[in-house]
Amino acid sequence: MTEKYNPAEIEPRWQAKWEADGLYHADIDQSRPKHYALTMLPYPSGDLHIGHWYAMTPSDARARYLRMKGYNVMFPIGFDAFGLPAENAAVKHNIHPKEWTYANIERMRKQLRSMGAMWDWRREAISSDPKYYRWSQYFFIKLYEHGLAYRKMAPVDFCPNCNTTLAREQVWGEDRHCERCETPVIKKDLEQWFFRTTSYADELLDFSPIDWPERVRLLQTNWIGRSEGASVQFPLVADRRSIITVFTTRPDTLWGATFMVLAPEHPLVEKITTDECRQVVEAYQAQAARRSDIDREAVDKEKTGVFTGGYAINPVNGERIPIWIADYVMMTYGTGAIMAVPAHDERDFAFAIEYGLPIIPVIARPDGISKSLVFPGSVRDGFAAELESADIEFYAAPVGDLGEGLFVTLQREQVDHYTALMTQYLQPGNWNEIVGSSWLFIFDDGVVALDSVDADQAILARCKAIYPPVRHNRTVMEMLDSLPFYRDVLFHHEYGDMIHSGEFSGVPGDAAVEKVTEFLEEKGIGEGAVNYRLRDWLISRQRYWGAPIPMVYCEGCGWNLVPEDELPVLLPDDVEWLPTGESPLKLHPTWAQTTCPACGGEARRETDTMDTFMCSSWYHLRYLSPEYDEGPFDPQEYDYWMPVDTYTGGIEHATMHLIYTRFFHKAGRDMGIMKGAEPMMRLRNQGMVLGEDGEKMSKSRGNVVAPDELVAAYGADTVRAYLMFFARWDLGGPWDSQGVGGPSRWLKRVWTLYTEKPQINGNPPESILRDLRRKVHQTLKDVTRDFENFEFNTIISSLMELLNFMYLARDQGAVGAPAWNEAVDVYLRMMAPVTPHIAEELWVETLDKPYSIHNQPWPEVDEAAAQVEQITLIVQVNGRLRDRITVPVNISAEDAKKTALASESAARFMEDKKPRHVIYVPGRLVNIVI
């Protein structure tokens, strides 16, 4: 009888020994290449989640693989220990956040150890330790000293439930709710601390030094949202020295800017607004301020706005244009003011139609299409015949109840001829218009172009005189917009040749932006400009459980840094837990009282704490030397280990942590603290393990899978193997409790193969030994490649396949042969990174090899052994599989073709026809084409 596989006994035993021996300690060793493998640090929520296992197991396996490959691998762990849940627990269960957090950490350490991962626990870092946050505060000071931290009053997203401000990326969904508690956020005006992430916007867009997933790069690129264009200055009519600056991506449309719109909260509104308009403007401002972003959500809602009474000068054509305010212009993007070009911007068009503002087209349609509706009775007989002979597209149809009209569609080159015809045929007392690419109004005494605001009014006046039903229209475009036939040609936002733009008319679309920008710069009325969607990082939190911001406010001296030698600014323990909505720090009777570092007088500490993303922006550096107290990290350790070689974690941090940490690194580099362009060279994201119901795991749904129970039932090795096997790592998927049986059986079968006495001994056929070696080395090749590529599921299936083959070889008497001995040795080495305990046990106890398997080198592939000797030649007729013939791998093309043509199965489908082609794909197939 052999002993049964008993992971509950094996696993803790080896874990204890590895720990006692310091097997995974990673120390500087210049003789070996280093590898810094990092997984995103966990928040100590209390219980290790299956998601943690899913994220960490393959990373651990890969780190172990690299270790066997000869790298000096550092694989550290720690805790992102500040944050809101600790405070919520404090309010709910009346337990101090510190106590709650550290109890959770203790619990999670135990759970983490049960995974059997190769963490070097000496490097553990906990962000809520004073010896850690001292250096978070140090980084704040450095950023402040270098002008990268500043304080400003700003409208910020505030969660009324969490009672704190949120960074932009912590606000989710269409209803703009709090990432954590799902309460819709409100806007508040507060004085807050910011980091100047925008200073690095351009560099953050450069991913060339790093190997990161396309998806993350794209998310970050969109988040940063760079757009190129120009800033243009519009002087006020009332005071020419006052300027409204706008950002536009379309300087080529400047001549079509017929009004301006400011955000309701724009600072210039007060100055611009005339007395007559003041009441309406202030009412609108109040209404806009009251509206939360939730109301603004509807993109297609009707545009609203009011006129301020003020006017600006369009700097390119000197036109006087009205200034409006409207809530479709955001104070937070660009300059909070826009030039409205209604002919070429959808929102501006809708707004202009709504409020009767003039719309002047200044960019020709790229397709050159124009339309013209010939009113019933407006032309003399014979016009339709002329159109036909000129090959002009049209159809006749009733126009309301006025009789039959002609609906004409013109190509670019037909416009002149059509205009001439119309001039000739137009009945007196009528007009006809051409709209779309050309904008011409043909009256019986001449042709007028819709090329300016004056022309707009002149044309409209004539039309009203001729045809009174249009008298209520305020602009030509509004009049045209009432005819459905024209709707699709009145507006477009494409690039095209400039028209109605003075000396720029005729400039082609592909040169227009550049030419106009040059012109603006020459004239000193504007310049090329770049705008970003990215905003500065708001780091103030009105909470207790975080790193205090090391600033002091003095009535006389203003804001001052806490001197570096006074760090850390310690978080007090003796705080009151009252659900007041205020941070306990603010309510603490004495904590905030201090002296001013500048004048020595009375001063108050900043009572806000830092966003926890600040702590997690540099934790990979604290791992280098968590006890070091002369700086955030030991420079020697930094020079050896940094940058991080592989970084693994969830995609959900793409626009948060992963942008912050890159910003931090770049800022740190420019301050002379860090080195290199990027902190993490290679990033890979795992997917998410869902509940068995396919939904996200949550306590309320009751679909949570508890790792501890799984370990108790199957052992850590099985759980590790299953997590690597059950889905593509980057995709994840629903948990399947039945599926665990697969890897569980695999390990039991491995155990049996190694511990059971074989029934048949000796005299194996030579071929099975050769095949065994081939299979071993092919598997080794596959597994090696899959580790390199983060393809973990196929590692397990390859190992399962090889095991099946080893059983076959055993039953043919292979045990004891050199090929067999090689197989059982290599097999355990390949298993070691995935299932470290069983591999060690069988290595030491069954094979009687020297401890530890985890110090063994990764085996070398014997290419000659992996080489196949015979292949199955596929014979196709017209691309369809007709026969399989076993042939030597080095068969010549000629022989392969001959063999295929000789196939009887293939011949049956060739119907005695002569092959037209015979295609040979070396080592694979012959395709006979008849």
Added chain:
RNA sequence: GCCGAAGUGGCGGAAUUGGCAGACGCGCACGACUCAAAAUCGUGUUCCUUCGGGAGUGUGGGUUCGAUUCCCUCCUUCGGCACCA
């Protein structure tokens, strides 16, 4: 609305450079062992079929001797952004 990803048996998934579709595993069926059950072991398992074969990787088309793989159309699902000037 804009940007992106993914669609392969009952299920998870494999097919690495355009060349045998469905490896490996789950589940299921049958068999062995057992008084019985569990465990274990073995065999089978894309669908249709007149047993010759035919169809088949979301849909429809294209390129090719040959397409899960490349190109185009559409559909579905998921993710991101969203009045961004």
